[in-house]
Amino acid sequence: MWKTEGLKQALDLQGFDVAFGGARRDEEKSRAKERIFSFRTASHGWDPKRQRPELWNLYNARKAKGESIRVFPISNWTELDIWQYIARENIPIVPLYFAAPRPTVMRDGLLLMVDDDRFPLNEGEVPALRSVRFRTLGCYPLTGAVESEAATLSEVIQEMLLTTTSERQGRIIDKDGGDASMEKKKQEGYF
């Protein structure tokens, strides 16, 4: 919620008309039906029923007055493509994507990392050292890790080839109840 509000405020303040985002179709089901050019109303709302057809690679970037566009240039990439490209191009990434022993607690089915002393521990919770890595990174009290031994790029790619779950299952923020998935957040202006 903070993220959505902060995003909308920043876009309004600077008057940006186009915002590139790194969302991908394979992350989550409401992102799967998203266009590459996603049109938003003046108040940043997303109406999945008022989007434009995208035939082959012909894009229509003309905006109506007050509209803004979110553009997703890597929409068609999969998580595996991302990792293979990072390996090929030597792109620097946060070390949290690689497995290492980290202090963690298990809470509501999520494995949370205790990053610094701001982490609010519940009564009776004792951080335990586990070998974990992150498939996705958000705010640390809300992002779950996965138990993993993959400490290098090629090991991560190997793990990716065998996985059967979506990376966003580790995000508390995506759970807005029932089947709504991220769609509700997107309508409110998230990307």
Next chain:
Amino acid sequence: MIDTLTHLDRLEAESIHIMREVMADAVKPVMLYSVGKDSAVMLHLARKAFYPSPPPFPLLHVDTTWKFRAMYELRDRMAAESGME
């Protein structure tokens, strides 16, 4: 080994095409940068798309102040390296 995977070249070409297409019509564009792996790839593609100039837009990081410490370190390094705001 990974150099022979041509599907990555196709994806790269598509993303670069999209970015250049956007620039034709955009008045004031911005790139959302979350310091994650997808942002890292997107920024890398943007630098390729407009090379040798730096990408013609600033980066915007929506900082909730609750990000992992390692994320702040990489963010500051990448902004300096790419010559972007």
